[in-house]
Amino acid sequence: MNRIVREHYPVENLPEDLREGIEGTHVRVTVIPEERSGAADPKKLTYADIRARVKPRGTTTEEAVRRIRELRDE
Template identity: 40%
Template structure:
């Protein structure tokens, strides 16, 4: 896991949404860690089977739609 720690970092240099205080003269410790639980995969990482299944779009076909597809396929075989 990649981790960066900066101690005594001036609050005034932080983006506004990350400032824990309105005192711009304060100093803080900033810790940045790589998120390995989610987000985009790096090209050198392979996806697990569970991740692939989680990303797939379920078909959401009704029983009638499935029956129609099978019937259509059978009708093509008879031609």
Template identity: 40%
Template structure:
């Protein structure tokens, strides 16, 4: 597959639909790759969750869609801490306040 990379490309030279959300004097890094037929949702590595599908910056999103995206994201990741660790941390914080 071919790949084109341009570093420090002026935002002012981008098409209007790609300028949204950027300062007019900013520079960006552009990577253009051909999308293969086997790539789900156009993601090069196939690892990006579905809520990363393209949406114009600043475009409105429904609360229900946002909550569903968060639920999917959390379900795809292991919890950052187990229940016992969380309880221990809370008790430590509570004990700190009791000592004062």
């Protein structure tokens, strides 16, 4: 779980509803994002996930080498 902690954060930068009842000019602020339940994080894809999403191009290694050699020999 990720946390963001700010020491000596100015109270004046807090939203108005969070300022109520705070004395002083600076506070310690900790932000803890909620975790998603049941859903995988879309940013954390495995290599297998990426390979499964990519459509096969239908080109074999031999065919690719042949094309490159043809271009080179032009």
